[in-house]
Amino acid sequence: MASPNPTSPKGRTALVLGGGLAGALAAYELAPYVDSVTVVDRGHRHGPGAGPAPDEPALMLHAAGARALERLHPGILDELVAAGAHRLGMTTDMAVLTLRGWLAHGCEGGFVITCSRDLARRVVRGRTLGQANITVLENTEAVSLTGDAYVLTGAVVRDRATGRMRRLDAQIVVDATGRGKGVTRRISELGLPPVPVDSLDGGIAYATRTFRLAPHIAAGRPAVHIQPDPSNDSRGGTLLPVEGDRWIATLVGMRGTEPPLDEAGFMKYAARLRDPALVELLAGAEPLGPVHGRQSLVNRRVHLKWLPRVPKGLVLLGEAETCFNPVYGYGASTTAMATLALRRGLARYGTGDKLTPRVRRDIAKATMGAWGTSSPGERRHPGTVATMRPGRAALAVMRVLGRYSDRVLRAGTSRPAATRALVDIITLSRTPAALLAPSVVLAALRGPDEGAQGTTPPPAAAGRAVAPPHPRGLDRGGLQGRTPEASVVPGVPVVPGADERARQAH
Ligand SMILES: Cc1cc2nc3c(=O)[nH]c(=O)nc-3n(C[C@H](O)[C@H](O)[C@H](O)COP(=O)(O)OP(=O)(O)OC[C@H]3O[C@@H](n4cnc5c(N)ncnc54)[C@H](O)[C@@H]3O)c2cc1C
Numbered sequence: 107m108a109s110p111n112p113t114s115p116k117g118r119t120a121l122v123l124g125g126g127l128a129g130a131l132a133a134y135e136l137a138p139y140v141d142s143v144t145v146v147d148r149g150h151r152h153g154p155g156a157g158p159a160p161d162e163p164a165l166m167l168h169a170a171g172a173r174a175l176e177r178l179h180p181g182i183l184d185e186l187v188a189a190g191a192h193r194l195g196m197t198t199d200m201a202v203l204t205l206r207g208w209l210a211h212g213c214e215g216g217f218v219i220t221c222s223r224d225l226a227r228r229v230v231r232g233r234t235l236g237q238a239n240i241t242v243l244e245n246t247e248a249v250s251l252t253g254d255a256y257v258l259t260g261a262v263v264r265d266r267a268t269g270r271m272r273r274l275d276a277q278i279v280v281d282a283t284g285r286g287k288g289v290t291r292r293i294s295e296l297g298l299p300p301v302p303v304d305s306l307d308g309g310i311a312y313a314t315r316t317f318r319l320a321p322h323i324a325a326g327r328p329a330v331h332i333q334p335d336p337s338n339d340s341r342g343g344t345l346l347p348v349e350g351d352r353w354i355a356t357l358v359g360m361r362g363t364e365p366p367l368d369e370a371g372f373m374k375y376a377a378r379l380r381d382p383a384l385v386e387l388l389a390g391a392e393p394l395g396p397v398h399g400r401q402s403l404v405n406r407r408v409h410l411k412w413l414p415r416v417p418k419g420l421v422l423l424g425e426a427e428t429c430f431n432p433v434y435g436y437g438a439s440t441t442a443m444a445t446l447a448l449r450r451g452l453a454r455y456g457t458g459d460k461l462t463p464r465v466r467r468d469i470a471k472a473t474m475g476a477w478g479t480s481s482p483g484e485r486r487h488p489g490t491v492a493t494m495r496p497g498r499a500a501l502a503v504m505r506v507l508g509r510y511s512d513r514v515l516r517a518g519t520s521r522p523a524a525t526r527a528l529v530d531i532i533t534l535s536r537t538p539a540a541l542l543a544p545s546v547v548l549a550a551l552r553g554p555d556e557g558a559q560g561t562t563p564p565p566a567a568a569g570r571a572v573a574p575p576h577p578r579g580l581d582r583g584g585l586q587g588r589t590p591e592a593s594v595v596p597g598v599p600v601v602p603g604a605d606e607r608a609r610q611a612h
Contacts (some may be wrong), residue, residue: 117141117143118139118140118141118277118278118312118457119140119141119143119144119275119276119277119278120133120136120139120140120142120143120144120276120277120278120279120280121143121144121146121260121261121274121276121278121279121280122136122143122144122145122146122279122280122282122381123146123248123261123279123281123283124146124147124248124280124281124282124283124284124424124426124477125145125146125147125149125231125235125242125284126147126227126284126424126425126579127226127227127230127424127438127441127547128280128282128284128423128424128425128426128441128444129145129230129280129282129423129424130145130227130230130234130235131178131230131234131423131441131442131445132280132282132421132423132445132448133145133234133235133237133240133280134178134233134234134235134240135178135445135448135449135452136278136280136448136452137237137239137240138452139452139456139457140239140278140457141187141222141239142239142240142241143237143239143240143241144240144241144242144243144274144276145235145240145241145242145243146243146244146246146247146248146263146274147160147200147242147244147245148242148245148246148247148266149244149245150244150245150248151452152154158338160223160291162222162223162314162355162398163223163312163314163344163354163432164220164221164222164223164344164347164348164354164356165220165222165223165225165226165435165438166218166219166220166331166346166435167218167219167220167226167435167438167439167442168218168220168435168436168439168511168532168533168534168535169196169217169533169535170217170439170443170467170533170534170535171436171438171439171440171441171442171443171508171535172217172218172219172439172442173224173535174439174442174443174445175230175442177446178442178445178446178449179230179233179234182229182230182233183219183459185221185229186221186225186226186229187219188349189221189225189229190221190225190349190350191220191221191225191226191348192219192220192221192327192329192346192348193217193218193219194217194218194219194327194329194346194347195208195213195214195215195216195218196209196213196216196217196218196484196529196532196533197209197211197212197213197216197525197529198211198212198213198214198329199329200218200329200330200331200576201328201329201330201331201383201404202330202331202333202529202532203330203331203332203333203380203381203383204333204515204518204528205333205335205512205515206512206519207514207515207516207518207519207520207534207554208517208519209518209525209528209529210519210520210521210522210525210558212517213522213525213529215526215529215530216526216529216530216532216533216535217533218435218533220329220346220347220348220510221348221349222236222348222349222352223422225348225349226438232403243263243390244265245265245266246263246264246265246266247264248261248262248263248283248288248292248454249261249262249263249264249268249271250292250295251279251292251293251296251417251420252273252275252293253296253417253419254280254297254417255296255297255298255415255417256415256417256418257417257418257419258276258277258279258296258384258418258419259275259277259419260273260274260275260276260277261274261276261278261279261292262271262274270306271472275418276419277419277457278419278421278457278461278462279420279421280421280422280423280448281420281421281422282422282423282424282426283426284424284425284426284429285403285404285406285425285426285429288410288427289363289408289422290303293410293413293417293420296417298413298414298415298417299413299414300583301347301408301409301411301413302408302412302413302494303406303407303408303409303412303493304406304407304409304481304492304493304494305404305405305406305407305482305491305492305493305494306405306406306476306484306485306490306491306492307404307405307490307491307492308340308361308404308405308431308484308487308489308490308491309360309361309362309401309402309489309490310358310359310360310401310402310403310404310405310431311358311359311360311364311365311399311400311401311402311403311479312356312357312358312359312365312399312400312433313356313357313365313366313367313372313375313397313399314352314356314357314397314398314399315350315355315372315392315393315395315398316348316352316353316354316355316393316394316395317352317353317354317355317388317391317392317394318351318352318353318391318392318394319353319387319390319391320387320389320390320391323387323389323390323391323399324351324353327345327347328345328387329344329345329346330344330345330383330384330503331344332379332380332381332383332384332432333433334358334359334360334483335432335435335483339363339380340358340359340360340362340363340487341357341358341359341363341365341375341378341379341380342357342358342379342433343355343356343357343358343376343379343384343433344384344435345384345387345561346533347387348581353391355376355384355388356432356433357372357375357376357379358431358432358433358486358576359375360484360489360490361487361489361490362489363426364401365396365399366397367398367399368524369396369397369416370395372397373385376388383573388482392402397441403429403431403432403556404429405429405430405431405480405484406424406426406428406429407427407477407481408426408427408428409470410422410466411466411467411470411501414548416462416463416466418459418462418463419462420462420466421448421462421465421466421469422466422469422486423441423444423445423448423469424437424444425437425441425477427444427470428440428455428470428473428476428477429471430476430477430480431480433486434476434479434480435544436479436480436534439476439534440472440473440476440534443472443473443534444468444469444472444473446467446472447465447468447469447471448469450468451464451465452465475534475537476534478538479531479532479534479538479588480563482504482508484544510541511541511551513550513551513553514527514528514541514546514549514550515528516553516554517518517546517549517552517553517554518549519554519558520554520555520558521552521554522549522550523543523545523546523548523549524546524550527541527546529563568581568606571589
């Protein structure tokens, strides 16, 4: 926990709306600086006996997010691993299929932590919400914010069991209610214009199912991550290990390619991904439950800074601030990184007037890289409805850098410098500027190493024999002849900050 700034005036209270990962992390950071923190959550998953939600995909925490979480709560990664989470090297243990082929196997350094979302929630809550001055109100819904366009004074909440409304006063309100529309509605209701939102509604849908893999396949720890190509075929998927020898397969599609929720349809869809690795790994697997899923998820980034003014005291954290297509697994990672920004702000400004404007700015910075990495591809999906579009200049730069990143992706199938940079960017460990390092530029210029077997899933990870590499370093999806524009890909940042410069289309 951050040490409280002795100059912070006490007699202050904080309110956290939403008790998910973001809300729990925020409450813990605020606790030393205020007399009391109230966490309001409309669900009741927090108490003893609250079980996991049945339809949740595995949680993948990327290296930078894992390191941020460890800084916030030293020892938490060991605790997760001791409870059954897995630490997978990318690409030593986990195979990644980008739009231009499988990243070369054996890249050291990048990693992800995988576990069930329920385990992550339990461990984080266990370390956060038990503080003496934190109160959790479950089954209680935030209805509206109180105050005005200049200063927040708290929120009105409703007890869902009794319907009783009441007002909770606070000088700091962290809205961590997740990806719903309530967050922007509540802000506008303070007398402000509609909140500018960069929304990419590609009709994201996912289907997920838990399996026990055939023993000979499980022995190879065959985690795979097949990135979607939203500009063309938006199907993607992951197969990730979680606690108790269980593996969670998650299939993700966008409008027009939504994965079905019936058992036969699930396997058929898995077989139609850009590579059969995932469905092959499920051969002989024992399903441990039905297929679950959700539809109509939206990528969204809320831009409070474009409002004429933002009320003092307001901070958005987690998916309330930016939410991503779940296939990239960026939400929890960026939430941890953004919470570090909250910690730094509290240490520097206490609960003073500068706190919330500075923290909002720093949270936006913390989540910008992941947004820049994941959103360009989503924009290109023909079915995506976007509320903002990049300006002409940004589009031109995006095209040029897109072609360049395409070359890096091809090189990443076999040239270590390119693979390493891509892994670092995908795991949020380095900024997109890593693509411009001389060794990466050289790798991109040289192109894929024709003699290397970089275009098939790594054998240790994929649990099957390596097929001979395809000519010219192309993957089996037959990417030859695609238009250069298709090279603007998810999983690789194209124009750092281009989306930030996007302007409201209407
Ligand atoms: C399908 C899916 C898969 C994902 N996979 C990954 C992954 O692999 N890796 C990764 O890093 N991230 C992933 N994420 C994102 C990640 O889970 C979240 O970004 C992270 O947990 C932070 O979430 P949050 O706390 O902001 O929101 P949530 O977890 O949604 O929590 C919001 C909380 O607010 C409560 N709430 C909502 N409205 C109100 C209200 N009006 N009043 C009171 N309470 C309210 C809800 O009950 C909930 O408890 C995934 C997300 C989804 C949807």
